Amino acid sequence: MSSFETSRSLSVQPIWNDFSRKSAAPHREERLRGAAASAVAYDEQETDFGVVITGSDWSLSAVRRVMDLTLSFFGLVMFSPLFGILAVAVRFSSPGPVIFRQQRVGRMGQLFTIYKFRTMEAQPQPKGLSVTRHGDRRVTAVGRLLRRYKLDELPQLVNVLFGDMSLVGPRPKLPDHQHRQAQAMPFRPGITGAATLVFRCEEEMLRQIPEEQIEAFCKYKLTPYKTHLDFVYAERATFRSDLALMLRTAQVCVVRSKARPPQPSAIL
Numbered sequence: 001m002s003s004f005e006t007s008r009s010l011s012v013q014p015i016w017n018d019f020s021r022k023s024a025a026p027h028r029e030e031r032l033r034g035a036a037a038s039a040v041a042y043d044e045q046e047t048d049f050g051v052v053i054t055g056s057d058w059s060l061s062a063v064r065r066v067m068d069l070t071l072s073f074f075g076l077v078m079f080s081p082l083f084g085i086l087a088v089a090v091r092f093s094s095p096g097p098v099i100f101r102q103q104r105v106g107r108m109g110q111l112f113t114i115y116k117f118r119t120m121e122a123q124p125q126p127k128g129l130s131v132t133r134h135g136d137r138r139v140t141a142v143g144r145l146l147r148r149y150k151l152d153e154l155p156q157l158v159n160v161l162f163g164d165m166s167l168v169g170p171r172p173k174l175p176d177h178q179h180r181q182a183q184a185m186p187f188r189p190g191i192t193g194a195a196t197l198v199f200r201c202e203e204e205m206l207r208q209i210p211e212e213q214i215e216a217f218c219k220y221k222l223t224p225y226k227t228h229l230d231f232v233y234a235e236r237a238t239f240r241s242d243l244a245l246m247l248r249t250a251q252v253c254v255v256r257s258k259a260r261p262p263q264p265s266a267i268l
Helices: 013-019 026-033 062-078 080-093 141-148 156-162 180-184 194-198 202-206 211-236 239-255
Strands: 099-105 111-117 166-168 190-192
Touching: 062 080, 062 156, 062 166, 062 239, 080 111, 080 141, 111 156, 156 190, 166 239, 190 194, 190 239, 194 211, 194 239, 202 211
Parallel strands: 166 190
Antiparallel strands: 099 111
8 A cells, every 4th residue: 555645744654554564462363363252351441542632724624515515416416327226236136225324423423324335134133243344144245346346335425415424534433333532523524534544454354353352342442543543634634635535545446456454463
């Protein structure tokens, strides 16, 4: 992954390298792969990175909102034929609605309904996880294709138009998975963002986590780390950095550039 930097020298590359380290302390690997699950203790305590939630002038500006409105409107018009094709594909992939709706946490802790193309069976297994990882049997054949190229996220342009989301920002969290600091987040969550770009191979990473530990790992370790990364970006965001991030996101989605999955042992 090439280095992505804002005009104020915020670099995602060092963080990506940190996640991509081949080796980790033996005791950390043991916590992930050891046979004794009881040795893994999250203590239901979120990692605290001491983040003070602030945003750059651009992150909180009305001009950014105008950009969101303009680009989301033209995006909906431009992709409308694709929307029709994807809707038909989803409809015939398995019984159920075309659009998946779910409550997420937005600006200042307000709940809103997020829209996606449905990629999973409408009635998943009763004990299914709230997060997915590579190879999840609940994902349909069409859903795997949509997830691969992030096409399932396109309906969120409607969320941007409604003002629930921005084009760039932290990914909106599930109410049970949000970091406590997100309750005071002064900017909108986004379709893409710094953490979204770094963790584009997240489902591959979660394959390394035992199934019974995924929920705790995501809630108490992964989400706080991603929140920290997104808040650091928001502090320094500019029009130029937002544009570069969106272009980089489009590039990796289209060409599916190879990237080594982040190592969960790096944040345990």
